[in-house]
Amino acid sequence: MTTLGEALVAALEARGVDFVFGIPGVHTVELYRGLAASGLRHVTPRHEQGAGFMADGYARVTGKPGVAFVITGPGLTNTLTPMAQARADSVPMLVLSGVNTRASLGLGMGHLHELPDQHALASTVALVSEHLEVPDALDQALNRAFEPFSKGRPGPTHIQIPLDVAGAEAAARTGIDAPERPAPTQHQVSEAAARLGAAKRPVILAGGGARMLDLELRTLAERLDAPVVQTVNARGIMHGHGLSVPASPSLSATRALIEEADVVLALGTELGPTDYDMYASGTMPVMAGLIRVDICERQLARHPADMNIHSAAESFVIDLLAALEGDAGQAGGVARAARARAAAWAExxxxxxxxxxxxxxxxxxxxxxxxxxxxxxxxxxxxxxxxxxxxxxxxxxxxxxxxxxxxxxxxxxxxxxxxxxxxxxxxxxxxxxxxxxxxxxxxxxxxxxxxxxxxxxxxxxxxxxxxxxxxxxxxxxxxxxxxxxxxxxxxxxxxxxxxxxxxxxxxxxxxxxxxxxxxxxxxxxxxxxxxxx
Structure with a gap:
């Protein structure tokens, strides 16, 4: 017999998971049944908060979801803080927790690690929170939990598995969904290329969604002669490049650069106040001709823009480079970037x-x-x-x-x-x-x-x-x-x-x-x- 816990480990392996960060407990024993014989490596932190933050750090450098195993009750509540950090920074993280038996949930009978409604609590932070009511639903729950990691803006997801389900016999696997990442339309790319190609003072804003596009952004910036301002989560790209502006857009010097632009291209940035208004002035830099590209449709609706493009940053930049006809000409980008860096450094x-x-x-x-x-x-x-x-x-x-x-x-x-x-x-x-x-x-x-x-x-x-x-x-x-x-x-x-x-x-x-x-x-x-x- 294959148990649900064994099927879970096999399903994680099939989805490319290599490491699990967790602290075993009596409410997750069955989830560990297949772990030792699998190809997954288990790392034992000293606190569940550590498990969540380790999963976060792992995800940021690999681009793969970090996975944490935690017990019901305090294990899950200790992990909520890392989940909230991951949500704020769009970090893919899957938290698998135990929960008490199905018949006991919500009754307040005083069971070990009992919460009034653990599923509802996790749902306040997780992009997706699944309650596995029956073993047959494992693959569907995993598909829903993994979907945001590739299709939309990443963040934490959660699946809770009751004690009486974790050790039950597992059904045959139903398969892995592979949702497509959003990509721009040809019309959107052509229109963006025309606007950027005609710009006299373009500026690019690179957020965490563009953090792996070092070569692509170098090429695009040089084609447009556009300074590239990096938010905190994009730092590390374009190191030492003359068009790079590794300075906070909250600084007056960086805001001045942005506000002098006639077209602003924002790639994978939520335009949030901890990057753009950390001094709590209640204002954002004015962004003329804003072309905004983001993997999350809801994010696009939160700020007005001349063009909103629902796409992964990588897909858009690759298509844009193909659509641009030669170099855009001299836009004084290197000099504008140098002035912004010098002013920011002084500021x-x-x-x-x-x-x-x-x-x-x-x-x-x-x-x-x-x-x-x-x-x-x-x-x-x-x-x-x-x-x-x-x-x-x-x-x-x-x-x-x-x-x-x-x-x-x-x-x-x-x-x-x-x-x-x-x-x-x-x-x-x-x-x-x-x-x-x-x-x-x-x-x-x-x-x-x-x-x-x-x-x-x-x-x-x-x-x-x-x-x-x-x-x-x-x-x-x-x-x-x-x-x-x-x-x-x-x-x-x-x-x-x-x-x-x-x-x-x-x-x-x-x-x-x-x-x-x-x-x-x-x-x-x-x-x-x-x-x-």
Missing amino acids: IGSDYRAQVEILNAMRDALPGAVMVGDSTQPIYAGNLYYDHDRPSGWFNAATGYGALGYGIPAAIGAAIGAPDARVLSILGDGGAQFTLPEIMVAVEERLPVTFIVWNNHGYREIATSMQHVGVTVVGCDPTPPDFAAAAQSFGIPHQRVPAEPSKVAAALRAAPADGPSLIEISAPQFVPGQDDR
């Missing part, structure tokens, strides 16, 4: 410029590394202005949902998904304490992750915000642990260096390339009452 201020110089030193010390960040000062600085050198190699949780504790487990997931790359996990001392135990997963897996803790002894960004609006600073100085002792307990090397680019670069070059290590950067400590600008 971010000396403190953030110093932190970006440290990021530059990290990048140059380990070319092609993946940098994964939590909400911390160097990440805030880099999100404003930083030019990374690897597509999909710069991502963090400081935008979108903004979950602390992301950096450590997401870096572990990234290292598993990109075994050829060094991975740098950039953390604050406060955020590091959310998920510090997950470092043991990197130890067990011998992952080349260097955990870099920016230790300023507190929540400096929050303390600064409180001070600037006249609120007495309270609760922003949690005592950090002894990170050297913590590293020793993990059995990994530790270095402590000052916040100087050359010293940080030297520490990175000295860090092991075949396993984890920890570098602690002694940053200036925030003192309430002093001006931190």
Whole structure:
């Protein structure tokens, strides 16, 4: 007899899943029945939140859905935060959870891990949440859960499997649906090509949906002589290119570049405030002649545009390049991009410029590394202005949902998904304490992750915000642990260096390339009452 749990593992393999991040429990034992004999590798985090963030980091570097196995009740609720981060950043993630027996659901009888309505709770965050009422429905549920990963805007999906279904006999598989990705019409491509070809000052906005289109965007930008502004989730494309503007569109300098354009092409960007209005001004840059391309129809309806094109960014760019007739001529793009970069660099201020110089030193010390960040000062600085050198190699949780504790487990997931790359996990001392135990997963897996803790002894960004609006600073100085002792307990090397680019670069070059290590950067400590600008 093949059980539902065994059929589930086989079905995941058939859909290209390689890794499962999860913590087994009595409510998921049957889901593990076929795992040991399968080709799937199981990675055990120390908390279900870690499982979700690892799945997220894995998905970002591979483009494949990260998969998490969690128990009912606390396992699912612990995973909701990573699911929300994945939804905000359009990251494909499948969460498979147990749930209590079908006959007990909703009765409030006090069963272990019972929730009033777990399915409804998951549905508030997941793009799709399926309740597997009978074993025969497995393939249909998986097809619906996998559909957003290829057809629309990705995000988290969820399937819950009752205890009395997980061990039941499974039906024969009914097959895998392969939905087509949306593509532009010939008329849309021709019209966009005509408008862009006639533009005198075009600008391209590249969002997370274009993060893997490095070569294609270089070619398109050169054909149009158009500067390319990258949101946080697109950083890493067009490194060092004269038409690249790796600066936040919330900056006045970048907004000026956008507002001077006569045609703006927005590729795979939701035009959300954490990228375009992070200073909460209530305004967006004016975008003349906006041509918007997005894989999600609902997203297209949220902002007015001259042209809305429902398409994957890759399909559109490839078709557009074929439709453009020669080069568009000189639009002064390189000079416009250079002016925007210089103005943005000046605008971010000396403190953030110093932190970006440290990021530059990290990048140059380990070319092609993946940098994964939590909400911390160097990440805030880099999100404003930083030019990374690897597509999909710069991502963090400081935008979108903004979950602390992301950096450590997401870096572990990234290292598993990109075994050829060094991975740098950039953390604050406060955020590091959310998920510090997950470092043991990197130890067990011998992952080349260097955990870099920016230790300023507190929540400096929050303390600064409180001070600037006249609120007495309270609760922003949690005592950090002894990170050297913590590293020793993990059995990994530790270095402590000052916040100087050359010293940080030297520490990175000295860090092991075949396993984890920890570098602690002694940053200036925030003192309430002093001006931190």
